[in-house]
Amino acid sequence: MTRLIPLSFSFRADDLSNGCAGIPDFPLQRKTNRGKVRTGRYRTMSTDVTNAEAKSDSEVDPNIPEGVLASMQAFWRDLPEMLTHRRWRDRLVCYHRNERIGIAKTSWELLEKCEERNLTDDEWFIGRIWPEGLPPWIIEEIEGGGHEIDYDPEEIPDESTGETR
Amino acid sequence: MTPILRRVPFSTKADETVVQGERISIRPYQIIVWISLTNSNTKELHPATPRFPVILDTGHNHNLSIHESQLTRWTNDDFPSPSRRTAIRDRGLSVALRLAKIWLYSNQAGYRDRLVDRTPIALEIPEGIAIYPSESEFPRLPILGLRVLVKNRLHLSINPDRCDITLRRTGWRTRLLDWL
Numbered sequence A: 001m002t003r004l005i006p007l008s009f010s011f012r013a014d015d016l017s018n019g020c021a022g023i024p025d026f027p028l029q030r031k032t033n034r035g036k037v038r039t040g041r042y043r044t045m046s047t048d049v050t051n052a053e054a055k056s057d058s059e060v061d062p063n064i065p066e067g068v069l070a071s072m073q074a075f076w077r078d079l080p081e082m083l084t085h086r087r088w089r090d091r092l093v094c095y096h097r098n099e100r101i102g103i104a105k106t107s108w109e110l111l112e113k114c115e116e117r118n119l120t121d122d123e124w125f126i127g128r129i130w131p132e133g134l135p136p137w138i139i140e141e142i143e144g145g146g147h148e149i150d151y152d153p154e155e156i157p158d159e160s161t162g163e164t165r
Numbered sequence B: 001m002t003p004i005l006r007r008v009p010f011s012t013k014a015d016e017t018v019v020q021g022e023r024i025s026i027r028p029y030q031i032i033v034w035i036s037l038t039n040s041n042t043k044e045l046h047p048a049t050p051r052f053p054v055i056l057d058t059g060h061n062h063n064l065s066i067h068e069s070q071l072t073r074w075t076n077d078d079f080p081s082p083s084r085r086t087a088i089r090d091r092g093l094s095v096a097l098r099l100a101k102i103w104l105y106s107n108q109a110g111y112r113d114r115l116v117d118r119t120p121i122a123l124e125i126p127e128g129i130a131i132y133p134s135e136s137e138f139p140r141l142p143i144l145g146l147r148v149l150v151k152n153r154l155h156l157s158i159n160p161d162r163c164d165i166t167l168r169r170t171g172w173r174t175r176l177l178d179w180l
Helices: A013-019 A046-057 A067-082 A107-118 B068-074 B146-151 B173-178
Strands: A005-006 A025-033 A035-042 A092-096 A098-104 A124-128 A140-142 B007-009 B015-019 B023-024 B032-038 B052-055 B064-067 B082-090 B093-098 B101-104 B121-125 B131-132 B155-159 B163-167
Touching: A067 A092, A067 A098, A067 A124, A092 A107, A098 A107, A107 A124, B007 B032, B015 B052, B032 B064, B064 B068, B068 B131, B082 B131, B146 B155, B155 B173, B163 B173
Parallel strands: A140 B082, B064 B131
Antiparallel strands: A005 A025, A025 A035, A092 A098, A092 A124, B007 B163, B015 B023, B032 B052, B032 B101, B082 B093, B093 B131, B101 B121, B155 B163
């Protein structure tokens, strides 16, 4: 059985200055069945393009309440550290300003914790422990997809016979 | 591990399906899956929650895009909670984000619109869903994007011989396929 062992990681200063804390790849050692040790990198989403986009298009969402924004910033600050815990990867995490309320698999577990503390909707943020490329307070430009083609390619008439294919 | 979606066929010809008595046309090569939408704090899905088809489109780079009118027609819940990031932008249009939970239905193998009698899978999307305003004609049908699949660790495979797709959770089978 192959085992993946996280070793260490480091940030480059320019990653942090990009405003989106370039999430590093995780150097790994891979122990093969034959006892050889191979080094590799834990596959994460590349942040290169999104870093560039963040620089050119960093439109801050003006409608985010102040409490949510503070919680987002705390999440973004802690994300690189949280990503080093393999057990937490992909989990959801909730912040109330600088305080980490909890980490869970489902959002309702975290929402219950917010309710227990009587937090209003504009005081918390739930994010995913995931190598995001863009800070959550930036308005993202998306590509909607769904470019529909109306004709049926099977119904194009054959010019020689006039029959459909 | 049983796939979530098992050999869901897609047609190479124009087709249609019915949602709550409404006929919906499906274009060739569109992958259709069935979902329900609820508020994000829903723990268990009520069996009477309406379900509706969405286009599975890996070219769509958000979670789920749905038109305001579709949300009114095909869901029971209100979605009052704005998502934390309150809006996105698509072709210059500001599109509101709302917190919601997607419930993805499993199908009977080989059938697109026959769903199995099993609790659907809850897909967590803390970023929210995109709700297109009434002044937009997009989308004709709701669109499920690549982000929701990736962030929920789902493996999509397309079989061009049978013209169908399979969707699995990460498990030994997907790891094995990855090694081959």
